[in-house]
Amino acid sequence: MGRFFIYYLHNAYFQTMSLKYKRVLLKLSGESLLGQKPFGISRDMLEHYAKEIKSVSALGIEIAIVIGGGNIYRGMDVHLSGVDRAQGDYMGMLATCINGLALQSMLENHGLYTRLVSAIEMKEIAEPYIRRRASRHLEKGRIVIFSGGTGSPYFTTDSAAALRANEMNADAILKGTRVDGIYTADPEQEPNATKFDNLSFKNVIGKDLKVMDMTAFTMCRENDMPIIVFDITKPGNLLKVILGKQIGTLVSKVS
Numbered sequence: 001m002g003r004f005f006i007y008y009l010h011n012a013y014f015q016t017m018s019l020k021y022k023r024v025l026l027k028l029s030g031e032s033l034l035g036q037k038p039f040g041i042s043r044d045m046l047e048h049y050a051k052e053i054k055s056v057s058a059l060g061i062e063i064a065i066v067i068g069g070g071n072i073y074r075g076m077d078v079h080l081s082g083v084d085r086a087q088g089d090y091m092g093m094l095a096t097c098i099n100g101l102a103l104q105s106m107l108e109n110h111g112l113y114t115r116l117v118s119a120i121e122m123k124e125i126a127e128p129y130i131r132r133r134a135s136r137h138l139e140k141g142r143i144v145i146f147s148g149g150t151g152s153p154y155f156t157t158d159s160a161a162a163l164r165a166n167e168m169n170a171d172a173i174l175k176g177t178r179v180d181g182i183y184t185a186d187p188e189q190e191p192n193a194t195k196f197d198n199l200s201f202k203n204v205i206g207k208d209l210k211v212m213d214m215t216a217f218t219m220c221r222e223n224d225m226p227i228i229v230f231d232i233t234k235p236g237n238l239l240k241v242i243l244g245k246q247i248g249t250l251v252s253k254v255s
Contacts, residue, residue, distance in 0.1 A: 020244030023062040023138060025165035026053070027158070027175045030068035030099055032232065041071065041099065046106040052238040053143065054110050061242055062138040064168055065145045066161040067103060069095025089153035093120055096157060100147035101125065113142045119151030119160070131167050138168065158216035166223050173225060174241055175212070176232025181249035182209055199251045211251060220251075227251040 028049065035042025057063055072095035073088075083091070097118055104116045115137045118126035126147060127133070137144050149160045165173045183193040184207075196209075201221040204211055211217055211227060220227055230237055230248025240247045 018243055019059060019061065021061065021171040021242055023064070023168065023170050024242070025064045025066060025161055025168065025170040025173050026238070027161040027173055028065065028067045028103075028232065029177065030070035030072060030095065030157075032176065032178065033067075033071045033099060033102070039071065041102050046102060048233070048235070049103065050106045050110045050112070052232065052235070053107060054112055055236075055239045056242050057112055057141070057143060059242065060141070062141070063143045064134075064138060064164060064170065065103070065143065066157055066164055067096055067099045067145065067147070068157040069093070069099055071095075072098060086153040089149075089155075090120075093147075093149045093151070096149060097122065097126065097147040100145045104145055107143060113140075114145060115142050116145045116147060119146070119148035135168055155215065156213050158212040159219070162212065162216040162219040162225065165225055166219065170225070173220065173227045174238070175227060175229045176238070177229060178231065178233055179229075180231040180234075180247075182211060182229050182251070184209075196249050197246060199249060200254055201251060204251055221253075224253050226253075 033041045033045050035045040053063060069092045073091050081088070097120070100116050100118075104114045107114050115134075116126040117129050117134055119129050121128050129146070129148075129151070134144050134146075146160065146164045149155055149157055150163055161173055161175075179187060181195045181197070182199060183190075183195050185193040187193045187195075199209070201217070204217070211229060212220070219225070228241055228248050228250050230241055232238065237247055
C-alpha cells in the first residue's frame with residue numbers, strides 16, 4: 001500500500017508540474033447542449049461536459065465557464081420574430097441562465113462544487129456578479145458558471161467570455177466547439193479546408209478568420225489573452241489542452 005501511495009504521489013506531482021494553465025475560462029456554446037436533439041438540452045451532452053470538467057478540476061485547475069443560450073433562443077433571428085433587438089438580447093441572456101442552471105446541476109451530481117453567477121440580478125437562483133467574490137470562489141476550487149452575458153444588450157456571449165476571462169485574470173480562453181480548430185474555411189462546408197495549429201491575432205484579422213465576434217476578439221488581442229479553439233465533443237480533449245498538448249488552434253500574440 002505504501003509503495004502504491006508513493007507511486008501515485010510521484011505521478012500526480014509530475015502531472016501537475018506539466019500543467020500549462022492554472023486558471024482558465026471555458027466557453028461553451030448553447031447549441032452544443034442540443035446533442036442529437038432538435039431543441040432543448042441533451043442529458044448526454046451535460047454528462048459529457050461534467051466528466052470533461054471534472055477530469056480537469058481534479059488536477060486543481062481553477063475553472064470559470066461561460067455558456068451561450070442558442071439552444072433555447074437565438075438573437076440573430078430576432079428580426080424574423082418581430083421582437084425588439086434589445087428585448088431579444090435580454091431573452092438570450094435568460095436562456096444562458098437556464099443552461100447555467102442545468103450545467104450546475106449536472107456538475108454537482110458529479111460531486112463538484114459550483115457557483116452560478118448572473119450579470120442580471122436574480123438572487124433566488126444565482127449570485128450577482130461581483131468580481132472579487134467570483135475570483136475568490138475560483139481560488140477556493142469552486143467552478144464558477146457565468147450567466148446572463150455581460151448584463152447589457154448588443155453583446156454576445158463571446159464578448160462575455162472575453163470580459164470575464166480578463167476580469168478573472170485567466171491564463172487563456174478555451175473555446176469548445178464541434179470543430180477541432182480554426183480552418184481556412186468552414187470544414188463542414190469545405191472538405192478541403194486547411195487547419196491552423198497556431199495563429200497570431202494579426203493573422204486572424206488579416207485572413208478574416210471567424211474566431212469570435214470582433215468586440216470579443218479585440219478585447220483578447222488588446223489584453224494579450226490567448227484563445228484556444230478545440231473540439232470539446234471528443235472525450236479527453238479538455239484535459240489534453242490543459243496539459244499543453246497540441247489540440248485545436250492556439251491564437252496568441254505571437255504565432
